[in-house]
Amino acid sequence: MNKWFDKEQNQKERMEFVRQWAKYVREHPDKEWSEQQKALIDSQM
C-alpha cells in the first residue's frame, strides 16, 4: 500500500458505488436516471 493513497481501498469503494448506481438504474424509471447521466455526459462532451 502506498503511504499516501490506498489504491485497493479506493477500487473497493468505487466498485461499491458502481453497484449502488446500477441498482438505482434498475429500480428507477429510465427518465430519472438518464437525466442525471445526461447532465454528466453532456458536460464532458
Place this chain on the structure above:
Amino acid sequence: MEFLKDGSIRLDKVVNKLDKFVLDFVKVLKKHTNYVIVSGYVSILFGRSRATEDVDLIAPRMEKKAFLRLYKDLMKKFECLNSSKPDELYKEYLGNKIAIRFSKKGKPIPNIEFKFAKTSIDNEALKEKFLARIGRSELIISSLELQIAFKEIVLGSDKDLEDAEHLKTLFEKRLNMKKLEHYRKVLSR
C-alpha cells in the same frame, strides 16, 4: 427499461449527446452494412455513470465498392480522423486489421472506432446480438454475457471491471449465467 418478447430492450431514456452521436452514425451505417456495438458504450447506453471518447463498433468485412459507398455517405456529416483517402483507409487500415475513427466534422471527440470483424470473438459478437430500442431508433448491441466476459477476462482495467459490474448488477436476473461462464472459459484460453 422494458424487456420485450422479441429479445429486444426498450429504453425510455433522455438521450444524451453521446447517444445522439451514436444514433446519427448508425442511421447512415445501417443503410450499408450489418454492425454491432461492443465494449464501453454498451454499459453507458444502459446507464453507467461515465462518458467515453470512443464507441467501438464491428462490421462484417465489406467489399471495397461497398465500403466506398459507405464512406461517401458518411462524409456528408462525418469525417475520418485517420485519413481522407478512402482507398487508403480500406487497404492500409481496415485491410491490415487496423480500426478507423469517424467523428462529426471538426469535432474529434467523440468518435466511432470502426473495424471489420477479424477474430472468432468479433464474429460471435456479430452473431449474438440484440436490439436496443430508443424512441423510434434502434441500436444493435452485442450479447451482454460476451461483453461482460470480454471486459473481465481480456481487457481487465479498473474501468472495464466497473463496466462489467454495472451490467452484471443491472441485469442480475436476466443474464444467462451458463453463457457467461462459457465465454469466460473461452476467453481465458
